[in-house]
Amino acid sequence: MKVGSNWRNAHNNDAALPAFLAARVDRYYTERVQESWAGGHIMKGRVADADALHLSSNDYLSIARHPEILDAMCMSIRSEGNGLLMSGVFLHGDDCPQLALEDRFASYMGAEASVLCQSGFAANTGLIQSIANAQTPVYVDMMAHMSLWEGIRSAGARAISFFHNDVDHLEQRIQRYGAGIVIVDSVYSTNGSVAPLAAIAEVCAEHDCVLVVDESHSLGTHGPHGAGMVAELGLIDRVHFRTASLAKAFAGRAGIISCSRRFQEYFKCEALPAIFSSTLLPHETAGLAATLDVIEREDWRRTRVAANARYVRGRLAELGYNLNGSETQIIALEAGPEPQTIVLRDALEARGIFGSVFCAPATAQNRSLVRISLNAALCEEELERLVDVCAEIRDEVQMWNWPSTRRNERNAGRARVRLPQAVVSMPAVAVAA
Known part of the structure; x- marks a missing residue:
């Protein structure tokens, strides 16, 4: 059997793989890691610190740590184990x-x-x-x-x-x-x-x-x-x-x-x-039953996440970002080519904003993006922090030259606008405990 390269031997055990599979693995490291990501990894940037604003979770209603749900799961584990x-x-x-x-x-x-x-x-x-x-x-x-x-x-x-x-x-x-x-x-x-x-x-x-x-x-x-x-x-x-x-x-x-x-x-x-x-497992069933109780009962969570999303969408659109038709709590900042998305990721994370990077095969080729997922627990100061960072980095990440920005301008049929012309009011919804 042909022995793989020293580089591959130094990083994994692929030397034992047949040539056709070893070549496929090597192609990933060559074409994506080395050529597209310059030796890094598009989804592995900075490690978030305690002050970071996490906008990568799908926990839209902010219930992952809800005590009623956790209590139901813990009681089930103690009484039934894994069933x-x-x-x-x-x-x-x-x-x-x-x-x-x-x-x-x-x-x-x-x-x-x-x-x-x-x-x-x-x-x-x-x-x-x-x-x-x-x-x-x-x-x-x-x-x-x-x-x-x-x-x-x-x-x-x-x-x-x-x-x-x-x-x-x-x-x-x-x-x-x-x-x-x-x-x-x-x-x-x-x-x-x-x-x-x-x-x-x-x-x-x-x-x-x-x-x-x-x-x-x-x-x-x-x-x-x-x-x-x-x-x-x-x-x-x-x-x-x-x-x-x-x-x-x-x-x-x-x-x-x-x-x-x-x-x-x-x-x-x-x-x-x-x-x-x-x-x-029994504790998963118990947790979902308690979650359904919470979601049915606490309508304020839906109201809050909708208001947060409406505010951020309005502000980012004013800043010139193409939001690709978002009408919900999911907002995509589409930088396009993967190297440019890495620049965007780094600019956001350097300022404590952590979203989710999406690239092929999750997106079309050269339409990679950073997805911002908003939730019900975000306060006005955090929303404003997100908007301020997005305003600050526009030139640094060359937002004006993104394919999505140019596409947005063509669709709108109007000239580039670099400064916001209106103010979108903050969501006036009280956050429940």
């Missing part, structure tokens, strides 16, 4: 906590039934795998979450993409290829844009298509008591399946699918992630 470690397909009985929680989620989301999965990824891949096959055209928004694309691939179905949030393009595709499955996110995780769900549901109904909506970034933050954007828009009866990762606003580790009672049984005996993965 019976087995596949969820074996769960049955009226006294099963996970099945009871599935009923609670169904009621909460206005559905007939629901299925709890190990993660949002497992929910999406399992669902698509169980409803699509090689004969099924699957129409997917080009910015839909990667787990949905992976579900299409694992189902052996044909992925037919359509332009982001372009309902006319979707309908043209359906007219060409026929009835199938339409897949969208309600809120897109990369840039915070919102799907035109009512128009999409109309097209699906007209062309007899199944509609799947991933509500990972709207369940908990939108709708009555956080029941999601589909519920907010009154579209429950027009959307066949809703999925969500409960690692976002629910600050847990699970996924959910809303469905009919008949489909619930079918899914548990058909989807491979449901059959061949272990069920949730």
